[in-house]
Amino acid sequence: MRLDPMQRKDAPMNPSQLGAWFVCLALALFGSVMAVRNSYKVALMERRFSQAMDTAAAQSLLLSDVHDVLVEIRDELRKEAPGGARTP
Numbered sequence: 001m002r003l004d005p006m007q008r009k010d011a012p013m014n015p016s017q018l019g020a021w022f023v024c025l026a027l028a029l030f031g032s033v034m035a036v037r038n039s040y041k042v043a044l045m046e047r048r049f050s051q052a053m054d055t056a057a058a059q060s061l062l063l064s065d066v067h068d069v070l071v072e073i074r075d076e077l078r079k080e081a082p083g084g085a086r087t088p
Contacts, residue, residue, distance in 0.1 A: 013021070
């Protein structure tokens with residue numbers, strides 16, 4: 001019994017099979033490139049987010065200091081006002 005050459009295991013691939021392999025390889029390469037690109041962007045965004053959180057904490061501390069000073073000034077002005085008049 002003789003096998004058809006296309007059914008043999010060592011038969012060369014026909015052009016459509018070869019094209020399909022190239023398409024699969026191209027898609028795998030594209031997926032790998034996109035995965036590396038996305039992981040880089042995630043790492044960059046995490047670093048920027050931590051910097052933004054540090055900046056926000058510093059600004060919050062500064063604003064609370066300014067608020068405390070303004071409250072002190074308001075209290076001093078109320079003490080100095082004649083007859084206990086209320087100042088805004």
